[in-house]
Amino acid sequence: MMVLVWAIGVLVFTFAVVRFVFRQDQNKAGLAAIGLTIAVILPHLGFTKDTGSFFPIFTVVLCAVYALFALGLNVVVGFAGLLDLGYVAFFLFGAYVGAWLMSIFAVNVSESWRDINIHFLDAAKPDFPGIHLSFWLVVIIAGVVAAIAGVIIGAPTLRLKSDYLALVTLGFGEILPEVFRNGDDLAGLNLTNGTKGIGPIDNVGMGFLDVIPGVPKTIRSSDFQTKYYVILVFCGLFVWVSLKLRDGRLGRAWMAIREDELAASLMGVPLMRTKLWSYAVGAVAGGVGGAFYATIVGTVNVDNFTFQFSIIILCAVILGGMGNVWGSILGGVVITWFNYTGLVYISEKSGFDLKQYEFAFFGLVLVVMMLFRPQGFIPAARTKQVRQADKEMLATQEVAV
């Protein structure tokens, strides 16, 4: 019952805000209200509590994390038009920052670090050794580290164009996990724990809610429901950042580079700087998502960071509609659902082992999309209009012939 009341509340509130504060038309306000209501209510629906259902809570949380990744890559691929096949690098940096700063691992780095015990507003027990910083601080650090990594990776690679850029970013995405795999003995220091991975990683701390009176006990615990809202807020913030940047000076420069790099530079747009910004902004989402991922999974293992990850996120952006933030979210959610639950669920229910044909299935989906809807589920407004105009022009030409 409470859920229903909440649902109606969110629905009405969102509709009103979008309609009257942001001055959008009814359809947009309606869609926004329905979308946000589903997103908010989701973890309270019965089926999410059943691990065998078609949408268990863990998958719900992962869908939101991947939506954040897709939003990040959308800035690079969709806005600036830079084909990046190494997005996994930012995910990796974010996750390892989370692992380093929120676990016992620091004591293993070297003999002299044996007694290290740093705590700062964290959710771990005070006598637990290692470095344990507040999740909220770690998320910021992870975002900053990923952004710096983006600039460092981007500086040499962004001088390249299209296919060459794709290849070099792919290379970086392959090299970095190898470095981390062998990072258990770098100059005598164990920095990554190699193939053994790092864990357990602390939970998201919700202690700050204690100072707010009247907050129900249920949302203090660091369960998946609470964590889901945390990642939902991150997604919301990144949507805001994406949209505002897109419509501003930097966004115009990104789009100009996407449309015609040479003309953009001759119109006063500094290419390197502008491209690096897109890498850095996109990397922040990867870093934040990575640190969050570390806390929900509880361990970070180098085997999580594969080329396949970069491809899945790229597919999410393309399926959703390049350059459209809502499309990226939808693409991320759909792909993640199939990947973590959908294929297994369908296999179990139908008796046909779809999971075995995972790659064939994804390949088929991509081919079908390219044939029938190359612009993605929700194409960017400008893509839609330009395509429409192209069609009209073709039609008039045919008439003329």
Added chain:
Amino acid sequence: MTLLDARGVTVQFGGLTAVSDVDFVIPEGSIVALIGPNGAGKTTFFNVLTGLYQPSYGEVLFDEQSVLGVPPHAIAARGMARTFQNIRLFGAMTASENVMVAMHPHLRSGVASTILRLPKQRHEERDARAVAKELLEFVGIGGTDDEFAKNLPYGDQRRLEVARALALRPKLLLLDEPTAGMNPQESAAFTAFVHRVRDERGITILLIEHDMKVVMGTAERITVLEYGAKIAKGTPAEIRADHRVIEAYLGKSATEGAA
């Protein structure tokens, strides 16, 4: 005062010399034309001025500072704007956005103020849109602000390119075959427009052009290139009478027949 001073500019691509030892001076406030048969190296010379190519030899001073080794965007920011022989607009962006891209060096708002939507950033954006609107009206395509560049008719696209170049607030405007594909009426209107840009905005203009009517109607000084070398320079009247220019365009027998 000299706005642009190119000395001994030579561009070689492997064994091919595209531009050979060209001296070129543009006085501030003038309209100058660069003409020559196809493949004479005119566009290559433009590309040297705008920083796309580095010359093998020679020096280019713009506003008394060298442009050699300066990246194209920085040269543009210093006040050199150009249009392109084959139109290069940002197709999936609106006319207004196209113009606003070229204001990039003059706008100040950064990432933080954009994300936070600070009042300063909002005002800057509003002013930029107003300037874009005004520029579109100036080039004669007012009201197309929200049309995608790709969907504009050909003639309007050419005008939009000029509006975009003007948004850089240039001291020197380079026009690469601006009347290509225009009919005689449009070309005549364009001739008048070039004068307006110079007279109303005080912008020095260098144009590459094949249409001799436009060249003779606009340029105060003309330089002629053939096979990358400068073969003549002077006023329109002098160029018209120069037999080397006639040879370059019409062949040797044309001058022999006249003599």
